[in-house]
Amino acid sequence: MIDFIPRSDILSWGRTPRTQMRVANPMFRDELSGLVESGSREPNRLLATGLRRSYGDSCLNDGGAMADMTGLDRFVSFDRTSGILQAEAGVSFAEVLKLAIPAGYFLPVTPGTKFVTLGGAVANDVHGKNHHRAGTIGRWVRSIDLTRSDGTERTVNRDDPTGLFAATVGGLGLTGVMTHVTLELMPITSSNMLAESVPFGNLGEFFALAAESEATYDYTVAWIDCLANGRTLGRGVFSRACHSKDGELCVKSGVGPSIPIDVPGFFLNRLSLSAFNEMYYRFSGRRRQMTTTYDPFFYPLDAIGGWNKLYGGRGFYQYQSVVPPGAAEAATAEMLRAISHAGQGSFLAVLKTFGEVPSPGLLSFPMRGTTLALDFANRGQSTISLLDKLDAIVREAGGRLYPAKDGRLPAAMFKAGYPALDQFRAHMDPGMSSTFWRRMNQ
Numbered sequence: 001m002i003d004f005i006p007r008s009d010i011l012s013w014g015r016t017p018r019t020q021m022r023v024a025n026p027m028f029r030d031e032l033s034g035l036v037e038s039g040s041r042e043p044n045r046l047l048a049t050g051l052r053r054s055y056g057d058s059c060l061n062d063g064g065a066m067a068d069m070t071g072l073d074r075f076v077s078f079d080r081t082s083g084i085l086q087a088e089a090g091v092s093f094a095e096v097l098k099l100a101i102p103a104g105y106f107l108p109v110t111p112g113t114k115f116v117t118l119g120g121a122v123a124n125d126v127h128g129k130n131h132h133r134a135g136t137i138g139r140w141v142r143s144i145d146l147t148r149s150d151g152t153e154r155t156v157n158r159d160d161p162t163g164l165f166a167a168t169v170g171g172l173g174l175t176g177v178m179t180h181v182t183l184e185l186m187p188i189t190s191s192n193m194l195a196e197s198v199p200f201g202n203l204g205e206f207f208a209l210a211a212e213s214e215a216t217y218d219y220t221v222a223w224i225d226c227l228a229n230g231r232t233l234g235r236g237v238f239s240r241a242c243h244s245k246d247g248e249l250c251v252k253s254g255v256g257p258s259i260p261i262d263v264p265g266f267f268l269n270r271l272s273l274s275a276f277n278e279m280y281y282r283f284s285g286r287r288r289q290m291t292t293t294y295d296p297f298f299y300p301l302d303a304i305g306g307w308n309k310l311y312g313g314r315g316f317y318q319y320q321s322v323v324p325p326g327a328a329e330a331a332t333a334e335m336l337r338a339i340s341h342a343g344q345g346s347f348l349a350v351l352k353t354f355g356e357v358p359s360p361g362l363l364s365f366p367m368r369g370t371t372l373a374l375d376f377a378n379r380g381q382s383t384i385s386l387l388d389k390l391d392a393i394v395r396e397a398g399g400r401l402y403p404a405k406d407g408r409l410p411a412a413m414f415k416a417g418y419p420a421l422d423q424f425r426a427h428m429d430p431g432m433s434s435t436f437w438r439r440m441n442q
């Protein structure tokens with residue numbers, strides 16, 4: 001029987017919250033039920049986690065137990081005719097791609113890193129650059145096996161009448177421990193992408209490009225220069241792509257050098273950010289078409305191992321909002337003005353429109369509208385004050401924030417943004433909890 005071991009070195013991707021937890025690393029299915037039972041009796045109960053690519057505290061359980069599920073990483077079955085894959089919840093998207101691509105399949109939805117597990121992706125109902133076409137990952141999940149703290153095993157599928165499936169998709173790991181996920185993959189004939197990048201001078205041009213591109217391109221996203229102001233407010237580079245029909249089915253994973261240590265805090269200051277943003281905008285200053293392999297298109301950041309250390313030892317906050325279409329342009333402009341004024345912009349400012357495909361989870365983040373994702377080095381109170389200002393803009397516009405990206409989201413804002421919260425509570429496993437959940441319910 002394996003046990004929980006006290007650890008104080010477990011971090012989420014943003015590296016801000018510091019925690020003490022008792023952590024177990026199950027490798028085999030039969031180790032799990034005992035662990036779930038004993039972990040759920042800890043004062044702060046139990047949380048299952050994947051590769052901890054969530055930025056804030058939704059994948060942490062300070063003072064409680066954690067079941068690190070990455071050792072449960074076996075494939076169960078793969079039907080090469082239908083593209084239906086069943087695997088243990090600790091299997092990563094990187095491993096799914098290695099199996100799927102040579103067989104002519106791709107992930108139906110993928111976030112900007114392939115180092116996420118099936119369980120983690122489902123628990124956050126992740127979205128990708130094709131949200132306007134495919135919706136979230138939950139739409140492609142056929143079934144989920146769950147171990148609950150009362151000792152029961154449940155299999156729920158998307159036609160589940162009880163509501164447990166809808167609660168588990170996007171349910172932040174709070175409805176039980178996922179042991180297996182069955183996922184429908186998407187057929188492809190080549191692992192290449194036909195991509196185009198188009199510079200734009202302001203937000204109005206971004207919205208026009210998004211509307212035009214969504215009709216014909218599978219994937220759309222834009223990088224924004226969040227320090228630009230005045231006439232150039234909202235300038236950036238729009239990227240759009242489709243899967244190519246030509247070329248090989250080839251697994252490519254660009255894993256490059258790693259950042260070995262925390263970079264000193266002064267590395268990212270207003271000057272270095274402005275210089276980077278200016279250079280990037282100028283470099284991408286003309287429309288370009290290219291054929292590229294899937295890896296640099298979907299996962300550019302995976303090429304730099306441990307890039308989160310670039311923000312220094314105090315870590316960083318990721319801030320991702322979505323606001324409904326009617327308010328999107330004005331609210332985005334106001335947020336960009338506040339960021340530029342504070343001089344605390346990020347390299348990784350990403351703007352994208354979400355489409356109309358409804359998200360299947362009770363707590364899924366994506367809704368129709370425009371999503372803005374930004375990184376902010378943790379500079380203490382000045383950063384928190386800026387984020388509070390952004391909260392006010394998002395809330396006023398009827399939007400919400402993404403718990404997977406946030407270690408600071410105020411409870412009142414969470415409650416206002418997620419109207420199905422009470423419905424969700426009815427499906428929670430009382431043996432599960434997280435730092436995030438307790439913060440939302442203080």
Ligand SMILES: Cc1cc2nc3c(=O)[nH]c(=O)nc-3n(C[C@H](O)[C@H](O)[C@H](O)COP(=O)(O)OP(=O)(O)OC[C@H]3O[C@@H](n4cnc5c(N)ncnc54)[C@H](O)[C@@H]3O)c2cc1C
Pocket residue numbers: 013047048049050051052053054055058059069089090110111112113115116117118119120121122123124125126127128129171172173174176177178179301404
């Ligand atoms: C570079 C980068 C780019 C990103 N881009 C995007 C993006 O484009 N779109 C997007 O949606 N997200 C994005 N993310 C966020 C990331 O996709 C999510 O946070 C994802 O859920 C992380 O998966 P994980 O395996 O690391 O899970 P973790 O972060 O470890 O956990 C996430 C949640 O899943 C739960 N969980 C994990 N495994 C299980 C299990 N077996 N049973 C029950 N619950 C479980 C945890 O309790 C937690 O609530 C990005 C993150 C990074 C670092």
